[in-house]
Amino acid sequence: MFNKLRSNYKLSRVLVRIAFVLAYMFCNWQAGLLAATQTCDLLLYTSGINLTAWCVPIALVAQMLIGAVLMLIVPFLANTFLNASRFYNVPRAEYGLLALLFFTIYYLICGALKSLNLITPLLLVWGGILFPVLVSLGCTVWFYRVTAKLYFNDVTAPFYFRNLAIVYLICAAVFGVIL
């Protein structure tokens, strides 16, 4: 199965993209549902339009669209990172696909952890901030190990590690701590 996928790049790309969108929806359905219900409430109060029965489909479609947009943005950002770091020997499309794959894993783990909120509120407050930071840390380390093994030698690996670490720390600090 895996070997078949390795020999079929296009199929792999389609599957990874679908998995990415589904994982994003799985991770963010609670926030999406909250936003959709609040919007439906607002519509009900301001214009009398009652869309409350459509909240769930609206939330799903909105999450799917956001996931689809991110699906396009992530490889672009990966490409930008490679360009800015001057790593010209790395196959861009493949690297972007791997980035998507690791984001998929990140969203799946975060979604599973967020599902705990349905059972208990104990992890909601601290978990809401710490889980994404810890899971993204694990995924980034894993991503580095895989890509460094594939594309970088002993001389180029330190530069790659340094740049990836800087990008991760800045993103984690901005999105995980400050915002």
Add this chain to the structure above:
Amino acid sequence: MKKFFVILALAAICCTAVCAVPAFASEQSVDSALVDEAYSFVNELCQLRRNDGDVQAWLTTKLQSILPVYEQSFPYNENSKGTNLIVSVKGADSSRKIVVGAHYDFNGGEGASDNACGVAALYLTLKQVAQLGSMLPYDVDFVAFGSEEAGLYGSQYYVDNVSADKVSLMINLDCIGIGDDVFVMCENKRTQLADLILDNAALPLKEKPYAKGTYWQYDAYGYGYYEAVQGSDHTPFRLAGIPVAFFFAGTYSARWGYAQSSVAEYNVFNTDRDTFDILVKECPQFGERVAGISQTIVSTLTSDKFAAVADNARNELLNLNGWYGILWPSVAAAVILAACAVGAYMYHRKLQKKALLGTAEVKNQAVFDKPDANDIFSFDGTAKGASNNGDNAPSDSIDDIFTFKK
């Protein structure tokens, strides 16, 4: 087999009978004299508003007919002043205080549902409580708040000028007229206070459903694990760490939130349609609701269990304030990231040392052993995806791409 099904059916009926706890367990019925009084009170208040009468003076007179009124003035804009009307009733123990409140200002129409009905319930509760005297365990302040619609100014001013430690509980009455059901909200979990109120309910009363999980976001009011809070006069009290019980009418779902009604045209509050005529038309039972809620509050305040429950109510508050909810987890995340930065720096040094002795061999490993030439660039001089061996098969191979041959 038949016997089995009969036994199963009987068991199901028994379970249903046992499990089906009524929304209100009290056997007391709503006093018809109070219902009539509620009707005429709301009618009179709406009429006054319709004719631009002095609502504050009228309400002061009404309250003063029962007990003396203290007028608490407060500024809320550069040129505006509001007034809280406070009536204090002495209880057996004056070291603690209960606050029962409803706002008397309005926004849109005649404010029939929002909040003439609440003020009527406040008035009827005061009237009943005033006759009880020392039967009350603690002092009770009945407060008709001003300037709620402008931004909770009246209740905020009251909280700012009262010893918060002294107040055991705040009961708020807002929008109790039109609405599919009557709810009481205490904390986002089961509490003794909510149970006591439901036990003493004189009308079909529900506890607002807890929003577990679905409403995971942190809201601006400091409730933490909660849905978006309906901003009303109880909010400043809850933010000061005072337990609250909030009576309101509407329809509520943990899935899609709060509205007055599932029927769009019944959602009248803060609109020009919040009039007495529409209140009578859409909610003819509003008198029962107002009187029933007032009776519920009186029964709760005079319950044998009330003092113990009120004393313990603070212990049942969710400890999820802003500092706990946002600052400390963020600090913890920042510490983790700082540790990561140190670890990354040390690992980078290690990699640099390794690089000195390492080889700069070209890595030509790739995940896909037959990459698609349209997606991966090549250095073989042909156009992407073009064939260079006569057939239509993609010509690029792993060697073409990563070894710069040809």
